[in-house]
Amino acid sequence: MSPDALTPAEFAALHRAAELAEYGAATALPNPVVGCVLLAPGGWTVGEGYHRRPGGPHAEVAALTAAGPLARGGTAVVSLEPCNHTGRTGPCSQALIAAGVSRVIVAVRDPWPPAAGGVDHLRQAGVQVVDLPSLAGQDPAAAAAVEHAQDVNRVWLAAMRHGRPFVTWKVGMTIDGRVAAADATSRWITSPQSRADVHALRARVDTIMVGVGTVLDDDPALTVRDDQGEPVGRQPLRVVIDSSGRTPAQARVLDDAAPTWLATAESAGTGADGRVDLAAVLAELWRRGRRHVLLEGGPHLAASFLDAGLVDEVVAYVAPTLLGAGPSALSGGAVGTLSDAHAAELVDLTRFGPDVRLRYRIGARA
Incomplete structure (x- = not known):
């Protein structure tokens, strides 16, 4: 089985992460909406989180807090690439590494240069990363998950693209x-x-x-x-x-x-x-x-x-x-x-x- 192949539980978690992201739609601006689901190695959910407000915990940190030690060795499924910079909060890529997460599935890459680079940082630390957009052309299920994550976050993504x-x-x-x-x-x-x-x-x-x-x-x-x-x-x-x-x-x-x-x-x-x-x-x-x-x-x-x-x-x-x-x-x-x-x-x-x-x-x- 290819390292990039997703299980049914992971596909379900991708759509759940997009649903979670939408919970922040009324409070997250001017930040993106982001959702995260943490899966144990067996595929069951051990933590969920979403970005509620600027300056508050990001989705990955909220999910890691909910999972506690159960995050170690698990998979983080995120609707947007984990941030790789320090703003009002620390970088989520580093938080995932510190928690011992072994696999991260990313539905959409972050187009904002100051925060981008989370995928590369995770890979350099030995974390297996599935960049879902790279699979969307060959896998209809992957394309549907990417579309869902993009649509939920369409406001912020388009704003970043158009300036x-x-x-x-x-x-x-x-x-x-x-x-x-x-x-x-x-x-x-x-x-x-x-x-x-x-x-x-x-x-x-x-x-x-x-x-x-x-x-x-x-x-x-x-x-x-x-x-x-x-x-x-x-x-x-x-x-x-x-x-x-x-x-x-x-x-x-x-x-x-x-x-x-x-x-x-x-x-x-x-x-x-x-x-x-x-x-x-x-x-x-x-x-x-x-x-x-x-x-x-x-x-x-x-x-x-x-x-x-x-x-x-x-x-x-x-x-x-x-x-x-x-x-x-x-x-x-x-x-x-x-x-x-x-x-x-x-x-x-x-x-x-x-x-x-x-x-x-x-x-x-x-």
């Missing part, structure tokens, strides 16, 4: 793609179940963005709220794209429930069209340590982000309703013919009450 925050465009619409009726009424197109999921999505990002038109039309709060409508938990930064500074002083987005940045032409700079430079806004957010933008408001703003190649995924909540008139989800974009359309890949479909949530990947994979 800008990951952008999720969220939209609630009718079957015929309308976001409001002809008379501009737009509240509660989607169900309470969908709206609750939107707040769960907001809790997983560090930035929410709308255009000034949305502020003028809807006066949104742009906060994470509970089922009673009260702000709860960590609140994302609110960003309003407002070229000429039209946001009213009394707008809810300027209250003290969460921080807000009015990105005007003066504060963010302008593009060739004289409007706020969207790439510059993302660059500034990156400089501020922001890694995930939820683009919520405005058909024109969404079209501008898509045309600029700045949307990474679309999350669409589709209600079982038809209007036949009213504003569409996108408006004013540059696409003039079908061959220029923005391509998307459906990666998830989930039902929320009477609605469906569709998640699409835009552009290259993480």
